[in-house]
Amino acid sequence: MRLDREGAVWPNVAVTDTQIEIRTHQSLASIAAQDWDACACPEVTVGDRPVDPFTTHRFLSALEISRSVGDGTGWQPHYLSVHADGQIIAVAPVYAKSHSQGEYVFDHSWADAYARAGGRYYPKLQVAVPFTPVTGRRLLTRPGYETIGRAGLVQGLVQIAADNSISSAHVTFCTDDEAQAGAQMGLLHRIGQQFHWENNSYTTFDAFLGRLSSRKRKQIRKERRQAQEFGGRIAALTGDDIKSHHWDTFWQFYQDTGARKWGRPYLTRAFFDEIHQTMRDDLLLVLAEVDNRAVAGALNVIGRDTLFGRYWGAVEHHPCLHFELCYYQAIEYAIAHGLRRVEAGAQGEHKLARGYLPVATQSLHWIAEPAFRDAVEQFLTAEKEAVEEDIEILTSYGPFRKSTRGEGD
Numbered sequence: 001m002r003l004d005r006e007g008a009v010w011p012n013v014a015v016t017d018t019q020i021e022i023r024t025h026q027s028l029a030s031i032a033a034q035d036w037d038a039c040a041c042p043e044v045t046v047g048d049r050p051v052d053p054f055t056t057h058r059f060l061s062a063l064e065i066s067r068s069v070g071d072g073t074g075w076q077p078h079y080l081s082v083h084a085d086g087q088i089i090a091v092a093p094v095y096a097k098s099h100s101q102g103e104y105v106f107d108h109s110w111a112d113a114y115a116r117a118g119g120r121y122y123p124k125l126q127v128a129v130p131f132t133p134v135t136g137r138r139l140l141t142r143p144g145y146e147t148i149g150r151a152g153l154v155q156g157l158v159q160i161a162a163d164n165s166i167s168s169a170h171v172t173f174c175t176d177d178e179a180q181a182g183a184q185m186g187l188l189h190r191i192g193q194q195f196h197w198e199n200n201s202y203t204t205f206d207a208f209l210g211r212l213s214s215r216k217r218k219q220i221r222k223e224r225r226q227a228q229e230f231g232g233r234i235a236a237l238t239g240d241d242i243k244s245h246h247w248d249t250f251w252q253f254y255q256d257t258g259a260r261k262w263g264r265p266y267l268t269r270a271f272f273d274e275i276h277q278t279m280r281d282d283l284l285l286v287l288a289e290v291d292n293r294a295v296a297g298a299l300n301v302i303g304r305d306t307l308f309g310r311y312w313g314a315v316e317h318h319p320c321l322h323f324e325l326c327y328y329q330a331i332e333y334a335i336a337h338g339l340r341r342v343e344a345g346a347q348g349e350h351k352l353a354r355g356y357l358p359v360a361t362q363s364l365h366w367i368a369e370p371a372f373r374d375a376v377e378q379f380l381t382a383e384k385e386a387v388e389e390d391i392e393i394l395t396s397y398g399p400f401r402k403s404t405r406g407e408g409d
Contacts, residue, residue, distance in 0.1 A: 052136030090149030253313020
């Protein structure tokens, strides 16, 4: 699905007192990695890991090169760049979508209502990291250009929609700051919910357990004992310890999970080869092995202060092994490496009993049709109240001892 005015340029647009130029790009290859990353992850210039590995040029390029996005996937790239002062000052990962799969901020009911009213909801525009329900900046700006860069990206997004008679545009899993800025620019604000584990200066896993209620502490210890009885060993691999053949095994896990959850896997096999070449130092692959044969595995991505749990799969069922590989091994790694949190993906109230508390997630939405926009706005107001109440209730049922919640070791 290719939109009109691909490669278009909107020159001499006045935002505040600065003249900017907005461009669209069909491929990330047309934006130099150093220019993209100067907006997406400027912290790497001083030797830090990216705060958000998923918006780096190499991760988004891996999706494109591996054909996980592009023709036939329903995710057609239309990246935006904003130019001023002789340089790129802002970029955004924009995709034209022909469906609502792989987003995790669900708008299927909006699409159904729009269609019943005689409208065409798809294609829509999505500013997102495909298949990745991870909070991070989506309106990516060079330091010092936050206001003008965000304004330029939103203006470009709306212009693409207007030029192509598109129903809507969506910025999903953005930061709190971006949500506030987008709302001030007239975008609709939506909140959702995930479960994250926070590292309150724990020095060991037992120190974390010591902050839990006795019943939850015993439950986790029991689950870990059961998991260890699968008959093999658990290996946590990163960097050069991850070998090419590991991806053959993990691909089997991913295919099984993808087929059960989504009908078909979102990512291609080639994607894992790409990230092996460009990102293996940013990956943590946890494998359960029996006689040197992996039977289950979990893939995590390492950020500057967060471990992001992404994919899990197994070819054999063993009690509690999912909890061990996805949640407890991630917590142990975060503690050992001084990371502030673990984000274990979308949804899952079962994470609450394992130390992961509910947090709000943010998204922004632009609706072209005024009457439909009003209806969505009313829905979001009611939904916000329900989500905030749910977060409050779930937090009160959390596993931590009430007198110690939030304390460090």
